[in-house]
Amino acid sequence: MSNLSLILTFSLVLLSLALSYKEKLGLEKDMLIASTRAVIQLTIIGFILHFVFALDNSLITTIILLIMVYNASTVAAKRGEGIEQATLISFAAILSGLVITLGGLIGFQAIPYEPSQVIPISGMVVGNSMVATSLLFKSLLTNFQNKKEEVEVKLCLGAPPKEASINLIRDSIKTAMLPTFDSMKTLGIVQLPGMMTGLILAGIAPESAIKYQIMVAFMLAGAVSVSSFVASYWAYRSFFNKLAQLKEI
Numbered sequence: 001m002s003n004l005s006l007i008l009t010f011s012l013v014l015l016s017l018a019l020s021y022k023e024k025l026g027l028e029k030d031m032l033i034a035s036t037r038a039v040i041q042l043t044i045i046g047f048i049l050h051f052v053f054a055l056d057n058s059l060i061t062t063i064i065l066l067i068m069v070y071n072a073s074t075v076a077a078k079r080g081e082g083i084e085q086a087t088l089i090s091f092a093a094i095l096s097g098l099v100i101t102l103g104g105l106i107g108f109q110a111i112p113y114e115p116s117q118v119i120p121i122s123g124m125v126v127g128n129s130m131v132a133t134s135l136l137f138k139s140l141l142t143n144f145q146n147k148k149e150e151v152e153v154k155l156c157l158g159a160p161p162k163e164a165s166i167n168l169i170r171d172s173i174k175t176a177m178l179p180t181f182d183s184m185k186t187l188g189i190v191q192l193p194g195m196m197t198g199l200i201l202a203g204i205a206p207e208s209a210i211k212y213q214i215m216v217a218f219m220l221a222g223a224v225s226v227s228s229f230v231a232s233y234w235a236y237r238s239f240f241n242k243l244a245q246l247k248e249i
Contacts, residue, residue, distance in 0.1 A: 017032070049119065052064065061118055068123065069091060072127065072129070075134070077090045089235050090133050093129065093231035094130060097125060097224065102118065102122060104222070105121070132176040132177065132228050140232065140236065143171055144239050155244065161237065196209045
């Protein structure tokens with residue numbers, strides 16, 4: 001792709017701007033900021049990754065992964081306002097998903113621990129785990145607000161906090177996990193995922209690209225599941241005080 005072709009694709013953003021202006025959506029500023037940030041951030045990360053890939057240092061790769069997890073956890077925590085230690089919970093949940101799935105891929109010899117493979121794959125894991133954790137926080141808050149009486153009745157009957165809120169926890173986990181599994185159902189039928197498409201555009205044989213995409217689908221399923229369970233079974237405790245009483249939300 002030439003630089004001119006890339007610049008011309010900005011016309012698609014201009015189309016969005018025009019539609020927003022016409023319908024008075026008020027999104028023009030956000031669109032311009034988002035587009036500018038995307039170009040700047042991707043350009044910077046491109047130079048950084050070129051340097052990191054050439055360096056091929058395991059310690060630096062690990063530090064980059066931890067930075068990715070931390071940034072994702074701060075974003076996810078914004079959905080958990082009202083949940084104590086939301087950032088710490090997000091960090092632990094997302095990191096758990098990354099360690100287990102990435103560790104599995106390396107252990108299964110699907111990929112080596114090299115920055116050129118680990119960083120892009122970890123980006124997909126961390127990004128999807130971040131979205132799942134955000135959905136889980138939002139769902140937990142909504143469930144505890146809307147079903148407060150149900151939980152209090154169970155507490156009055158002698159149920160411990162975990163038992164009293166188990167239905168809310170499970171519902172929140174399902175809410176966090178469903179988008180990932182719904183997406184898996186449509187792979188190859190409704191959508192050709194980014195990784196598979198990118199490999200095919202790069203000249204990789206479709207059958208090889210499919211193998212990588214299947215690996216990614218399984219990887220994301222595992223990561224989202226782990227992150228959702230870790231976050232939910234830690235976060236629900238913040239809705240109760242030391243006397244096992246439900247707090248005001």
